[in-house]
Amino acid sequence: MSETLTILVVDDNPSMAKILADILDVKGFEVYAAYSGAEALEILRNHPVEIMLTDVKMPDMNGVTLYRETRKTHPNLTTFLMTAYAADDIIQQGMADGIKTVLNKPVDIDLLLSLFSAYKRLFTKAR
Amino acid sequence: MSIRIKILIVICLTFLALLGILYFTSQWFFLQGAIVAEEKSTTRDVTRLLAALDDQIAVMDATVGDYAPWDDTYELISSGDTGYIDSNLTNGTFTNLGVELMLFINNSGQIVFGKMVDLDSEAEIPVPESLYSELQVGSRLLSHKDPSDKMAGILSLPEGPMIIASQPIVTSQGEGPIRGTLIMGRRLDEAEIAKLSQRTQLSISAFPYNDDVLPDDVALARNSLVGVKPIFVAPQSETVVSGYTLVNDVYGNPALILRVDTPREAFTQAKMSVRYLGLALFAIGFVLGLVTMLLLERMVIIRLTSLNSSVMKIGSQGTASSRVEANGNDEIFVLATSVNSMLDSLENSQAKERESEERYKNLATISPVGIFRTDQNGATTYVNPMWCHISGLSVDEALGDGWLSAVHPDDKESLTKGWQETTRLHKASFADYRFVRPDGTVTCVMGQAIPEMNSENQIVGYVGTITDITERKQAEQQRAQYSEQLERMVKGRTAQLEEAQEKLVRQEKLAVLGQLAGGVGHELRNPLGIINNAIYYLKLVQPDADDKVRQYHAMIEKEVHTADKIISDLLDFARLKSVEREAASVAELVQRVLSRFPVPPYVELALKLPTTLPKVFADPPQMEQVLGNLTVNACQAMPEGGKLTISARRQKGMVAIAVKDSGVGILPENMAKLFEPLFTTKAKGIGLGLAVSQKLAEANGGRIEVQSEPEKGSIFTLVLPVQDR
Numbered sequence: 107m108s109e110t111l112t113i114l115v116v117d118d119n120p121s122m123a124k125i126l127a128d129i130l131d132v133k134g135f136e137v138y139a140a141y142s143g144a145e146a147l148e149i150l151r152n153h154p155v156e157i158m159l160t161d162v163k164m165p166d167m168n169g170v171t172l173y174r175e176t177r178k179t180h181p182n183l184t185t186f187l188m189t190a191y192a193a194d195d196i197i198q199q200g201m202a203d204g205i206k207t208v209l210n211k212p213v214d215i216d217l218l219l220s221l222f223s224a225y226k227r228l229f230t231k232a233r
Numbered sequence: 234m235s236i237r238i239k240i241l242i243v244i245c246l247t248f249l250a251l252l253g254i255l256y257f258t259s260q261w262f263f264l265q266g267a268i269v270a271e272e273k274s275t276t277r278d279v280t281r282l283l284a285a286l287d288d289q290i291a292v293m294d295a296t297v298g299d300y301a302p303w304d305d306t307y308e309l310i311s312s313g314d315t316g317y318i319d320s321n322l323t324n325g326t327f328t329n330l331g332v333e334l335m336l337f338i339n340n341s342g343q344i345v346f347g348k349m350v351d352l353d354s355e356a357e358i359p360v361p362e363s364l365y366s367e368l369q370v371g372s373r374l375l376s377h378k379d380p381s382d383k384m385a386g387i388l389s390l391p392e393g394p395m396i397i398a399s400q401p402i403v404t405s406q407g408e409g410p411i412r413g414t415l416i417m418g419r420r421l422d423e424a425e426i427a428k429l430s431q432r433t434q435l436s437i438s439a440f441p442y443n444d445d446v447l448p449d450d451v452a453l454a455r456n457s458l459v460g461v462k463p464i465f466v467a468p469q470s471e472t473v474v475s476g477y478t479l480v481n482d483v484y485g486n487p488a489l490i491l492r493v494d495t496p497r498e499a500f501t502q503a504k505m506s507v508r509y510l511g512l513a514l515f516a517i518g519f520v521l522g523l524v525t526m527l528l529l530e531r532m533v534i535i536r537l538t539s540l541n542s543s544v545m546k547i548g549s550q551g552t553a554s555s556r557v558e559a560n561g562n563d564e565i566f567v568l569a570t571s572v573n574s575m576l577d578s579l580e581n582s583q584a585k586e587r588e589s590e591e592r593y594k595n596l597a598t599i600s601p602v603g604i605f606r607t608d609q610n611g612a613t614t615y616v617n618p619m620w621c622h623i624s625g626l627s628v629d630e631a632l633g634d635g636w637l638s639a640v641h642p643d644d645k646e647s648l649t650k651g652w653q654e655t656t657r658l659h660k661a662s663f664a665d666y667r668f669v670r671p672d673g674t675v676t677c678v679m680g681q682a683i684p685e686m687n688s689e690n691q692i693v694g695y696v697g698t699i700t701d702i703t704e705r706k707q708a709e710q711q712r713a714q715y716s717e718q719l720e721r722m723v724k725g726r727t728a729q730l731e732e733a734q735e736k737l738v739r740q741e742k743l744a745v746l747g748q749l750a751g752g753v754g755h756e757l758r759n760p761l762g763i764i765n766n767a768i769y770y771l772k773l774v775q776p777d778a779d780d781k782v783r784q785y786h787a788m789i790e791k792e793v794h795t796a797d798k799i800i801s802d803l804l805d806f807a808r809l810k811s812v813e814r815e816a817a818s819v820a821e822l823v824q825r826v827l828s829r830f831p832v833p834p835y836v837e838l839a840l841k842l843p844t845t846l847p848k849v850f851a852d853p854p855q856m857e858q859v860l861g862n863l864t865v866n867a868c869q870a871m872p873e874g875g876k877l878t879i880s881a882r883r884q885k886g887m888v889a890i891a892v893k894d895s896g897v898g899i900l901p902e903n904m905a906k907l908f909e910p911l912f913t914t915k916a917k918g919i920g921l922g923l924a925v926s927q928k929l930a931e932a933n934g935g936r937i938e939v940q941s942e943p944e945k946g947s948i949f950t951l952v953l954p955v956q957d958r
Binding site for chain 1: 321392467758759761762765767769770773774797
């Protein structure tokens with residue numbers, strides 16, 4: 107078991123995914139970046155991931171659908187949603203299905219980092 | 234003229250005409266026949282007379298024939314023997330022979346013996362002197378060619394006509410030579426004519442042909458008597474017809490005209506017959522006429538008169554229930570039967586008429602409209618109960634022109650005039666007018682009348698109705714009021730609708746804009762987020778960057794923040810946040826606004842906020858945003874400085890918060906576009922401030938009003954509902 111937290115960043119905008127991944131990487135997290143839902147599922151099959159940070163609005167499958175897919179194989183995966191549309195129906199469905207955290211875009215990096223740090227401590231303790 | 238007199242006249246005239254025609258034709262036939270018969274019998278008489286005369290002449294000739302061819306006579310001429318004369322030629326011989334004259338003349342023309350004896354008196358009379366001139370030598374009487382050459386006939390002498398006969402004197406054997414001539418004769422005088430008359434049973438008259446003084450009828454007959462044996466017949470008078478004939482002398486010259494007068498028996502008889510016939514016809518006609526008249530009187534006229542008086546009586550009674558008496562089996566009976574059957578149908582139709590009248594009377598009585606009738610001059614003659622009910626008049630009061638008394642004074646003149654016009658032009662009439670009833674209530678009626686015509690198409694009066702339209706009039710009035718009201722409401726509503734539509738259009742525009750702004754905002758947020766994250770990363774990985782780089786990082790961060798603010802405004806506009814209304818103090822609101830959006834020092838601020846002002850009911854942060862917007866705008870309108878006045882007052886149950894500046898004001902052409910999104914006159918700003926403000930005010934049950942005068946300033950007023958307790 108690693109000392110760090112493994113995070114999967116999913117965003118159809120590669121720059122967004124890459125920069126977030128780079129920042130998290132610099133901050134000491136183990137990060138994977140995916141540019142579509144399918145790519146994200148592929149990574150999940152091959153790598154152990156604890157937290158998934160995904161954009162909601164994506165071309166191939168949206169964030170909530172992706173979450174539902176992951177539930178079948180990774181029931182313990184913690185998923186964070188990122189959205190520019192606060193009052194989206196999809197988000198409401200996602201929250202009803204068990205998503206705990208929704209972050210508004212533009213994402214407040216400091217807030218994100220503090221959140222992940224908190225989860226890291228939590229998971230470490232659990233381990 | 235009665236049938237009786239007519240028939241009488243016709244019968245009389247016809248009868249007289251027929252009688253006249255019959256009389257005159259029969260007269261013509263009868264008399265003409267009589268005249269023809271008369272002419273025939275007269276001709277026969279004349280022929281008989283001529284035969285008798287010829288007979289006389291023949292006797293004379295025979296007598297001469299006894300003496301001339303005789304030897305004794307022969308001897309006498311040669312010897313002049315007187316013995317012969319004495320024994321044979323005595324006066325008695327003359328009488329016996331019926332001869333008055335005897336002349337024995339020898340060939341030298343000497344009269345051997347000559348003697349003339351009057352047969353009545355048997356006395357010798359002288360021989361007429363004129364006879365001698367006929368007895369010259371060579372004269373026809375003495376010239377005989379041979380022994381058988383003889384002459385007999387009439388000889389005209391001035392003394393009177395004579396019958397003579399002349400024969401040559403020869404021997405008893407009738408042989409010559411001729412020694413002389415024997416002439417015998419007799420005067421054809423009146424006595425002789427009388428004898429002839431007696432013998433022929435004819436009334437005979439003789440007239441010398443050449444007499445200058447003949448009677449008129451004989452003179453007339455003389456002209457008509459021509460030809461070999463002419464006979465002329467002419468009626469002498471009513472009772473006598475005469476036949477005339479001409480007798481030639483021995484020389485063949487006309488000598489005598491003989492006339493035979495015959496009574497006109499056939500003619501008279503015919504005349505009598507015609508007269509009797511006429512009388513008989515007249516009598517028959519008279520009797521026939523009389524019988525015809527009597528029959529006519531008995532069988533036709535009396536019965537006709539009786540039928541007529543029966544019909545007259547029924548007519549005067551006016552009832553068709555009586556019948557005329559009908560008996561017999563002739564035309565009058567048929568007529569009477571026809572009259573009775575006519576009376577039957579009349580009675581039938583009268584009954585029907587009565588029924589129909591009764592029906593109409595009943596209809597008029599129960600009719601829900603008033604019915605009236607007038608005479609041809611327009612004077613009322615009948616009104617039905619409903620008419621009385623409507624007008625409030627009794628029947629007696631309504632008759633004539635009494636009905637006018639109940640007509641409303643304002644309608645009377647026009648109605649009278651209209652009615653006069655109607656009766657003058659014989660047209661139909663329509664009029665709405667009012668009655669004032671005795672109890673003072675006014676009834677509106679609709680009246681109409683049409684002329685009533687008789688079978689000759691003459692006006693006998695008018696019949697009309699009046700209908701109570703009071704309720705209808707009232708309803709009409711009410712309806713008019715309603716419709717006016719409705720029109721007002723529609724107008725108001727239309728204005729509202731127009732306003733609403735305008736608002737809707739604006740809202741739609743805003744919605745479109747909102748969608749656009751939202752979309753654009755979100756799309757811009759991603760790249761902005763990336764830029765922001767990228768800066769974050771750069772700062773993270775270059776903690777020891779030099780100042781210049783840090784400055785640039787800060788610059789990028791600041792502009793990203795500004796951009797994010799614009800996007801937030803856009804999103805605010807696009808997606809109204811939920812309104813949370815509560816009671817709020819205007820003074821506090823204004824205070825917070827002024828602390829959030831401080832007024833620049835070059836602007837003079839004045840606050841007029843009465844303490845008695847009620848609290849408004851609105852979302853405080855949103856109202857702060859609105860008022861802040863208005864304040865910032867006011868300050869920006871006064872870049873050179875000026876006065877900003879914020880005042881509040883009650884306005885029709887609401888509170889009006891006015892933000893007044895003394896700035897540049899708004900051009901009139903811009904007033905309408907003031908609240909349109911993206912409209913701005915500023916160099917900076919995207920023109921959403923007033924649009925968002927108005928949207929917020931409306932979402933809070935209020936509105937924003939604006940007044941402005943270029944170069945003087947503007948007043949923006951936020952009107953908000955009051956908190957009601």
